Amino acid sequence: MKKLFTLTFLLTCGLSAVSYAQRPEGAGRPQAEPSTNIPGTIDNSARGNGKVSGTIKDSVSNQPVEFASVSLVDMATNRPVDGSTTDDKGKFSMKNIADGNYKLMLSFIGYKGKQIDKIKIDGRTNIELDDIVLTPDVVQLDAVTVTGQTQMIEERVDRLVYNAEKDITSKGGDATEVMRKVPMLSVDLDGNVSLRGSSNVRVLINNKPSTILASSVADALKQIPADMIKSVEVITSPSAKYDAEGTAGIINIITKKNTLQGATLDFDSGVGNRGANLGLRGGYRTGKMGFNLGGYGRIGYNILGKGDNLQEGVKNGVPFSVRQLTDSKNTYGFGSYNLGWDMDITDKSFITASVRYGTRNSTSSQEISTLNSFGTTPAKNSFRDVDVKDLSGTVDVNVDYTRQLKKPQQEFSILTQFSRNNRTNDFDANLFDSATSSTLLGQEGNRNGSYNQESTVQLDYTSPIKKNQSIEFGGKGIFRQVDSDFTYYSTLNQPRQASSLVYDQNVAATYLSYTISTKNKYTFKVGSRYEYTTIDATQGEVGLSIPNYGNLVPSINVSKTFKGGRTVKAAYNRRLQRPGIQFLNPNINASNPQNISVGNPDLSPELTDQYELSSSWFKKSVYINFSLFARNTNNSIENVRTTSEEGVITTTYGNIGQKQNYGANIFGNVTLFSKWQIGGGVDAYYVYLSNxxxxASLGTSNSGVVASGRVFTSVTLPKGWGIQGFGFTRGRDVQLQGYSTGFRIYSLGVKKEFANKRGSIGMSAENFLSKAFRMNTVLETPTFTQTSINDRYMRGVRVNFSYKLGKMSFDDQPRRRRKSVNNDDVKSGGDGDGGGGQQQAAPAAGGGRPRG
Known part of the structure; x- marks a missing residue:
């Protein structure tokens, strides 16, 4: 009841504020004298038969400017009488205008404002204006776009945008390959994403969360085809509107959408030596209603690995050592299917709905040979054959309503979402006395069924205050239910006791954000967000005493534009990181009994203060960005490893204490001869971790410098040919209890577009200069050391084919920004490094039985 009251109070405050903001002028307060100069108020008391229409275009690219604000102002009273926004073709239209003399005021974020005088309406005047051009102005909030043939990078006041749709080397791949090319991001060989040295990154898809993302970001990225990604937004300093979660920031993956009239069907396929993919995407739009349907599947095969793991230490004064040799073979299958619908209810309101289902089928077979010695006891040789099954299904349902109010860019929205991920994570092992013996000694295994469910409702209100100011506020409620049930079996020993975790978490939030742009080209965006979290958890039959908590998280973003195309930005924000289910799940994964992993349901959230200073410069076809950042995290959630009497290493998670990062990023882009683009950058940071x-065995600290770099090049050739190349390298990574060596990834691709532009065929190769890539990991504690050598066989070649059927045309209806829920408030991921043998994260909730 207390949870419900808290959420109801916060959401009621948001609704009351919206209601107050929409009151008629003067309601609830003493009446003032009528103003003769209120540019933000529309006077529509007098209507007529006049009409004004036109098209707005970008002065540089000559492309339509979408969502630009258009106000018609009465010259006599200086009051707006009507307003509109441009559609996806840059068109606007205002009807039923009374007779009189008017001026037209045009504006949009990222462009200089414009005024057109002497518009006279007389009787049934129908005025069709010539094309109107707006000039980009970096003083505004929107994009400072890299000039050049492909415009790969855009910079905005709180984010960086990487336009992935221009990349041909990722054709046939998944989102993991795209993320590796985004400035400031680092993606390891297992697909785990980090931003500026922190893996505490929230990943959204079209501003929406998904329970599969809460379970494993690496797995979720494999479900998103690279061909479907339009752009990737890296939000390093989120405003108060975003959930407080995501210590390092937020990554928002924008997929391609169809908003035109007519019907299309896109076909994409690819095949290679390590995988194949097939995708179909269709869209149909007529009038004010549109539908889209898509399906995508990808399989991976011939994925091999070898490992050599040595761990040594002293337990109770007795030395021990364990050496393991592993051979693994993995296969996987991913599928993603979606159905979307949207409709314009009126000229000012619209509704959208979508259903998405994602499925995963991952299997791994691994042979582990172990030589175990303890003191003077004779060495023991054993062998096990392990099969791991990881299956999941995810459903996301969204229904969103948005209404545009009287003022341009003033709107109110109600966003809802239901998301559920069911997961089965099992292993079975056959045990032998040695690698040369065929005698089966016994079997053991683990069954872990779980689910992760979220229900969300969100209210948002946005409104301009004056010509250069705007305000946003709203409320949000998130209701999470997690259930993980696990059992064990063994024919050799007494199996571990079965148990379960029931974890309910509810979050109530409200926020306020204010933006202003000054005449001297300063932009300020300030805000604050309050979130209150309640937790009710039970492990087995025992209730866990986890206190409720509230957090106030402020954010400040400031930008200043100078002459010559240079922009300077400064930002501060406080972030919050709640542990996700993969960190909490107490299921013991012992597929490799010498290296087991288990979650920690007693974890607390971590708090981070982040500071950023950046400067960018662009001129003609050259763009350069340089940034400095500092991040201080308390209660940081990190991997913690301990050893038992028998030398068994257990990996779990703990709030270690403090983690500090200080670093710099520099990246740039240049276009030569209008055909050749070269881009790249370097990221470096110093990290300090203290437990x-x-x-005594856990009290440790570690520090060091981590550096990475990337380079990208693209050449456009005659007759539809194109060539692209990419390379990424990362140096040694610093961990609390050790380090891992660096790695490198590179690719080369070529594409030929058909003459009618309806299709293309291409070929790409990855890591083609070496058969395998070797990676070393060294872990050191006061009681043991562990050295792991893993060979990854990543050489690959694939051929891709795509074709488009159908024909689309622009309509005259304005296409509006589609809004949706985004729950960016749970720490997910985890490096999954169990040390030697099976390299796998602690099992995450995402499948299993519903609770009654």
Whole structure:
């Protein structure tokens, strides 16, 4: 009841504020004298038969400017009498205008404002204006776009945008390959994403969360085909409108959409030596209603790996050592299917709905040979054959309503979402006395069924205050239910006791954000967000005492534009990171009994203060960005490893104490001869980790510098040919209890577009100069050391084919910004490094039985 009251109170405050903002002028307060100069108020008391229409275009690219604000102002009273926004063709139209003399005021974020005088309406005047051009102005909030043939990078006041649709080397791949090319991001060989040295990144898809993302970001990225990605937004300093979660920031993946009239069907396929893919995407739009349907499947095969793991230490004064040799073979299958619908209810309101289902079928077979010695006891040789099954299904349902109010860019929206991920994570092992023996000694295994469910409702209100100011506020409620049930079996020993985790988490939030742009080209965006979290958790039959908590998180973004195309930005924000289910799940994964992993349901959230200073410069075809950042995290959630009497290493998670990062990023882009583009950058940061544990074996600290770099080149050739190349390298990574060596990834692709532009065929190759890539990991604690050598066989070649059927045309209806829920408030991921043998994260909730 207390949870419900808290959420109801916060959401009621948001609704009351919206209601107050929409009151007639003067309601609830003493009446003032009528103003003769209120540019933000529309006077529509007098209507007529006049009409004004036109088209707005970008002065540089000559492309239509979508969502530009258009106000018709009475010259006599200086009051707006009507307003509109441009559609996806840059067109606007205002009807039923009374007789009189008017001026037209045009504006849009990222462009200089414009005024057109002497518009006279007389009787049934129908005025069709010539094309109107707006000039980009970097003083505004929107994009400072890299000039050049492909415009790969855009910079905005709080984010960087990477336009992935221009990349041909990722054709046939998945989102993991795209993310590796985004400035400031680092993606390891297992697909785990980090931003400026922190894996505490929230990943959204079209501003929406998904329970599969809460379970595993690496797995979720494999479900998104690269061909479907339009752009990737890296939000390093989120405003108060975003959930407080995501210590390092937010990554928003924008997929391609169809908003035109008519019907199309896109076909994409690819095949290679390590995988194949097939995708179909269709869209149909007529009048004010549109539908889209898509399906995508990808399989992976011939994915091999070898490992050599040595761990040594002293337990109770007795030395021990364990050496393991592993051979693994993995296969996987991913599918993603979606159905979307949207409709313009009126000229000012619209509704959207979508259903998405994603499925995963991942299997791994691994042979583990172990030589175990403890003190003077004779060495013991054993062998096990392990099969791991990881299956999941995810459904996301969204229904969103948006209404545009009287003023341009003033709107109110109600966003809802239901998301559920069911997951099965099992392993079975056959045990032998040695690698040369065929005698089966016994079997053991683990069954872990779980689910992760979220229900969300969100209210948002946005409104301009004056010509250069705007305000946003709203409320949000998130209701999460997690259930993980696990059992064990063994024919050799007494199996571990079965248990379960039931974890309910509810979050109520409200926010306020204010933006202003000054005449001297300063832009300020300030805000604050309050979130209150309640938790009710039970492990087995025992209730967990996890306190409720509230957090106030402020954010400040400031930008200044100078002459010569240079922009300077400064930002501060406080971020919050709640542990996701993969960190909480107490299921013991012992597929490799010498390296087991288990979650920690007693984890607390981590708090981070982040500071950023950046400067960018562009001129003609050259763009350069340089940024400095500092991040201080308390209660940081990190991997913690301990050893048992028998030398078994257990990996779990803990709030270690403190983590600090100080670093710099520099990247740039240049276009030569209008055909050749070269881009790249370097990221470097210093990291310091300190454990506050009283346990002598855990009390440790570590520090060092981590650096990475990337380069990208693209050449456009005659007759539809194109060539692209990419390379990425990362140096040694610093962990709390050790480090891992660096790695490199590179690719080369070529594409030929058909003459009618309806299709293309291409070929790409990855890591083609070496058969395998070797990666070393060294872990050091006061009680043991562990050295792992893993060979990854990543050489690959694939051929891709795509074709488009049908024909689309622009309509005259304005296409509006589609809004949706985004729950960016749970820490997900985890590096999954169990040390030697099976390299796998602690099992995450995402499948299993519903609770009664």
């Amino acid at each position: 506050n544990s009283n346990n």
